[in-house]
Each structure stands twice: as structure tokens, then as C-alpha cells.
Amino acid sequence: MTLDPRHAWIRQLATLALVLALWEAAGYAGWLNPLFAPPPSRIGSALHDLFSDGRIWPHLEATFTAALGGLILGIIVGIALGVLAALIPFIAELLEPVMTLLNAIPRVVLAPLFVIWLGVGISSKIALSFILVSVLIFFTVFTGIRQVDRRLVERITTLGGGRWALIRHVYLPSVAAWVLGNLKVAVGFAFTGACVGEFVAATRGLGYLLSFAQSTYNAALMFAIILIIMVVVLVIFSLSGRLEKYLMRWT
Amino acid sequence: MLRVRDVSLSYGGEPVLEGASLAVGDGQFVSLVGPSGSGKSSLLRVIIGLQTPIAGIVECSYRRSEIGILFQDDALLPWKTARENVALGLTLNGMDRRDAVAQADHWLGRLGLAGFEDRYPRRLSGGQRKRVALAQVLARKPKLILMDEPFASLDAIVRARVVADVVALVEQQKISVLLVTHDLEEALSLSDAVYLLSQGPRARITQEYNVPIPRPRDPVRSRLHPSFATLYEKLWSDLSREVGGEHAQPARDDAAEAA
Ligand SMILES: Nc1ncnc2c1ncn2[C@@H]1O[C@H](COP(=O)(O)OP(=O)(O)O)[C@@H](O)[C@H]1O
Ligand SMILES: [Mg+2]
Numbered sequence: 001m002t003l004d005p006r007h008a009w010i011r012q013l014a015t016l017a018l019v020l021a022l023w024e025a026a027g028y029a030g031w032l033n034p035l036f037a038p039p040p041s042r043i044g045s046a047l048h049d050l051f052s053d054g055r056i057w058p059h060l061e062a063t064f065t066a067a068l069g070g071l072i073l074g075i076i077v078g079i080a081l082g083v084l085a086a087l088i089p090f091i092a093e094l095l096e097p098v099m100t101l102l103n104a105i106p107r108v109v110l111a112p113l114f115v116i117w118l119g120v121g122i123s124s125k126i127a128l129s130f131i132l133v134s135v136l137i138f139f140t141v142f143t144g145i146r147q148v149d150r151r152l153v154e155r156i157t158t159l160g161g162g163r164w165a166l167i168r169h170v171y172l173p174s175v176a177a178w179v180l181g182n183l184k185v186a187v188g189f190a191f192t193g194a195c196v197g198e199f200v201a202a203t204r205g206l207g208y209l210l211s212f213a214q215s216t217y218n219a220a221l222m223f224a225i226i227l228i229i230m231v232v233v234l235v236i237f238s239l240s241g242r243l244e245k246y247l248m249r250w251t
Numbered sequence: 252m253l254r255v256r257d258v259s260l261s262y263g264g265e266p267v268l269e270g271a272s273l274a275v276g277d278g279q280f281v282s283l284v285g286p287s288g289s290g291k292s293s294l295l296r297v298i299i300g301l302q303t304p305i306a307g308i309v310e311c312s313y314r315r316s317e318i319g320i321l322f323q324d325d326a327l328l329p330w331k332t333a334r335e336n337v338a339l340g341l342t343l344n345g346m347d348r349r350d351a352v353a354q355a356d357h358w359l360g361r362l363g364l365a366g367f368e369d370r371y372p373r374r375l376s377g378g379q380r381k382r383v384a385l386a387q388v389l390a391r392k393p394k395l396i397l398m399d400e401p402f403a404s405l406d407a408i409v410r411a412r413v414v415a416d417v418v419a420l421v422e423q424q425k426i427s428v429l430l431v432t433h434d435l436e437e438a439l440s441l442s443d444a445v446y447l448l449s450q451g452p453r454a455r456i457t458q459e460y461n462v463p464i465p466r467p468r469d470p471v472r473s474r475l476h477p478s479f480a481t482l483y484e485k486l487w488s489d490l491s492r493e494v495g496g497e498h499a500q501p502a503r504d505d506a507a508e509a510a
Contacts, residue, residue, distance in 0.1 A: 151326035158299060158320045159387075161343045169339065173330045250330045250371040 070129020078137025285448030
């Protein structure tokens with residue numbers, strides 16, 4: 001039997017439905033403890049509750065704000081520091097060891113520190129997202145600029161282009177390409193930072209809801225929130241994938 | 252007029268070039284041949300100004316903007332279309348954008364690339380990319396073109412066609428050319444004069460050959476000209492002696508030590 005790859009999604013969906021049905025049946029039969037693995041219908045109704053009474057929106061908003069804030073700030077600062085370090089050796093000397101250290105540790109361990117410094121509000125979440133993203137972008141830009149194609153630089157120079165032409169026609173597009181190539185990873189980092197920050201200490205956000213569900217042993221709510229986070233990140237992934245595809249249409 | 256006088260170049264150790272001299276007259280097509288690694292590219296980079304020689308001078312009657320450069324792998328900007336790449340060469344010279352785009356389309360058309368203006372380099376064949384690079388150079392109306400093995404990456408048939416186009420345009424526009432190549436037939440069939448660079452290190456020009464084949468030239472037909480075979484044989488034996496001379500090198504060093 002040959003499988004038509006175009007119909008893969010049908011088979012995937014059917015299998016998923018089957019697994020969910022078995023899971024549901026196992027719940028009713030009493031083979032699964034609903035405390036640990038609530039049946040899909042319970043997760044569904046938890047989801048429904050979250051949206052129907054509108055309780056979810058402030059949490060979604062908080063997580064989004066923190067993640068996007070950290071993402072944008074992280075990209076701007078990461079690019080700025082990366083460019084400065086690539087252009088000015090003195091700055092590279094100072095920044096490189098710090099960034100290497102920050103890169104070596106799992107940066108989420110900084111979450112409690114940010115809470116002490118910035119409080120339980122959104123600032124500490126933005127800060128965690130920011131630190132995750134900016135270190136990634138810094139290295140992308142810093143190494144990228146040092147590896148820029150010499151032939152392109154010589155080409156522009158021999159065509160009579162000066163420093164500004166080099167920046168505009170070679171360095172900027174190169175930097176944009178590297179950043180875009182890492183955009184998906186950066187988005188993932190940004191949401192990780194926001195959720196972990198909220199998980200550690202917060203009064204709002206998906207991460208906060210998760211820790212609330214945990215403290216009340218509400219597995220159905222927990223599954224529902226994990227599902228929401230997955231959907232949110234997938235949507236953002238596909239948006240940034242499209243942006244990347246459009247801006248990098250020359251590849 | 253381009254004149255290179257007694258240029259010596261070192262990358263730190265023993266000089267790669269020592270006292271290399273050559274001249275390209277207005278409208279003249281000159282080739283530089285020599286063993287691989289002798290320093291042909293290095294000499295060209297000195298002329299362009301990408302390397303500073305330790306001795307010697309480069310005299311050039313053309314302004315920087317009148318010199319076009321064509322390398323083996325022409326680095327077109329991958330994020331710019333064929334048209335934008337060609338137009339960039341003009342706007343960097345101060346031409347306004349609208350005129351530059353019109354000129355770019357004109358030259359792309361002349362090089363057989365009408366309809367490919369909006370393609371990105373990644374989506375062009377090797378021969379088409381070479382033509383874009385050529386359009387970029389020719390659109391600037393150069394008086395002198397410096398080429399470093401510009402056709403080496405092309406397959407034989409594409410290469411023959413691109414070379415024929417280049418020769419026709421260069422003759423028509425009376426552009427001076429200095430072509431670096433390791434292909435003796437190419438050098439003889441295209442040039443008015445061929446210089447032979449000796450085996451490095453301390454390479455210098457050891458021979459100059461005048462090629463009396465009349466213009467306009469057909470790069471394939473000119474190989475049938477009576478003087479071609481004689482010149483080819485001479486050039487080949489001189490070059491073989493250069494390459495063979497590499498075995499004589501240690502002997503000379505011994506002699507120097509003994510002295
Ligand atoms: N940037 C460089 N740094 C050090 N040595 C170089 C450099 N470029 C070329 N060389 C050396 O100079 C010599 C001449 O090289 P090149 O000019 O490329 O020769 P050709 O073009 O005739 O093959 C070679 O021995 C090569 O290894
Ligand atoms: Mg070379």
C-alpha cells in the first residue's frame with residue numbers, strides 16, 4: 001500500500017481522534033486516575049470554562065505583553081550590542097565573556113533574582129524574556145558580522161561604495177538575515193521566559209495559572225493551559241515563519 | 252593607460268612578486284598568464300588597490316569609477332535582484348535611481364537577460380549570474396576592465412558564448428582590458444598582448460608576446476589564424492620552462508648559501 005503524502009493530515013487526525021477516544025473510554029472504565037490524567041472531555045470543559053467566563057483573557061494578555069516586550073527589547077538590544085562588539089574591539093573584550101557566561105547557564109535560573117529586583121509585576125517577566133532573547137541575538141549578530149562575506153565587501157568597495165554603502169547594502173541585510181533565521185528560536189525563548197517568570201511568582205499570566213493549577217492539584221486545568229500555550233506558540237511560529245519567508249524570499 | 256612599474260609584494264614572508272612590470276594601452280586587450288600560484292591574482296589586487304606593494308608603483312590614467320572589475324566568483328548581493336544589483340553599481344557612482352534602473356534593464360537586455368530582471372541571484376544559472384556581473388560592470392561605462400579568471404567557473408559552451416559577447420562589447424566600446432587567466436588559448440585568442448609571469452616566489456614578467464590577429468575578432472576563429480599556432484607553441488614552451496624551473500630553485504638557493 002502506498003501512502004499519498006497529501007492525505008497525511010487525515011491519517012494524523014484520525015489517529016489523534018482514536019487516541020482521545022481510547023483515553024476518554026479508559027477514564028470512564030476507571031483505568032486512569034482522573035486526578036493525574038483527566039479524560040479529554042474534562043480538559044475540554046476546563047478550556048470552555050476559561051474562555052466562556054472570560055477569565056483567560058487577562059492572563060493571555062499578561063503573557064503576551066511580557067513575551068513580546070522581552071522579544072522586541074531583546075532583539076533591539078541584542079542587535080545593538082552585537083554590532084557594537086563587532087565594530088569596537090574594546091567593547092567585544094568586555095561583552096564577550098559576560099555573554100558567554102550568560103549563554104552557558106540556563107538563563108531561567110535568573111527568574112527568582114528578577115522577582116527580588118523588579119517585583120512580582122510584569123517587569124520581572126519581561127526581564128527574563130529579554131535576557132533569554134538578547135543573549136541569543138547578540139551571538140547571532142556578533143559572529144554573523146565577523147563572518148560577513150568578504151567578497152561582498154570587496155565588491156561594494158570596488159564599485160565605489162563607502163562605509164555607509166557597506167552598512168546599508170551588506171551589513172544590514174546580513175544582520176537581518178541572521179536575526180530572521182533565529183526568529184523562531186527567539187519567539188520560543190520569549191514565551192519560555194514569560195511563562196517561567198510567571199510560574200515563579202506572579203498574579204497573572206499563563207505561567208501563573210499553571211502554578212495555580214499545580215497548587216490545587218487541578219490536572220484538567222493544567223492540561224488546558226498547556227494546550228493554550230502550545231496553540232499560542234504555534235500561531236506565533238507560523239506568523240514569524242511567514243515573515244521570514246517573505247523577507248528572505250531571495251534564498 | 253595603465254602602467255605597473257617594478258611592483259614587489261609580500262604577504263609577510265618571501266616576496267610573492269618582485270619587480271613585476273606591465274602596461275595596458277588605451278583600448279588594448281592584454282592578458283596575464285603564468286603558473287598557478289605565481290601571483291597573478293596578487294598583482295591584480297595591487298592594481299585594484301586591495302593590496303599595498305612593498306615597492307613599485309601603479310600609474311593609471313583612469314579614475315576609480317572608470318575601472319570595472321570582474322572576478323571568478325562575482326559576488327552579487329544575494330538579497331538584490333539582477334536589476335537591483337546592476338543598478339547599485341550606478342547609484343554608487345551617483346546616478347539617480349530611476350536612470351540607474353533604466354540603464355540596468357538596458358544592459359541586462361543587451362546581455363540576453365531580458366525577462367530575468369526580477370530574479371534573485373540564487374535563481375539564476377552560473378552563466379546568467381556571470382552576465383549580470385558583466386552588465387553591472389559594463390553599465391558603468393568603464394574605460395578599463397580588470398578580470399581575474401572571470402570565466403573559469405562556466406562550462407565550455409556557456410563560456411564560449413559569454414566570452415564572445417564580452418569581446419564584441421569590449422571592441423565596440425573600445426574598453427581596455429587586463430585579463431588574468433591560466434588558459435593560454437583564451438589569452439592568445441582574445442588579446443593584443445600577452446604577458447607571462449614567472450613561477451613564484453619573487454615572480455616577475457619574463458616575456459611579452461604581441462598577437463597580430465586582426466580585429467574584430469571571433470574568439471573561436473582567431474585560433475585558426477596562422478600566427479596562433481606559432482605563438483601558442485612559444486608561449487607553451489616558455490611556460491613549461493617556468494614550471495620546470497621550480498626544480499632548479501633549491502640549486503639556486505644552495506649556490507646562494509655557498510656564496
Ligand atoms: N592573502 C594572502 N596571504 C598570504 N599569502 C597569499 C595571499 N594571497 C595569495 N597568497 C600567496 O601568494 C602566492 C600567489 O598567489 P595568487 O596571487 O593567488 O596566485 P595566482 O593567482 O597566480 O594563482 C601564492 O603562493 C599564495 O599562496
Ligand atoms: Mg588567481
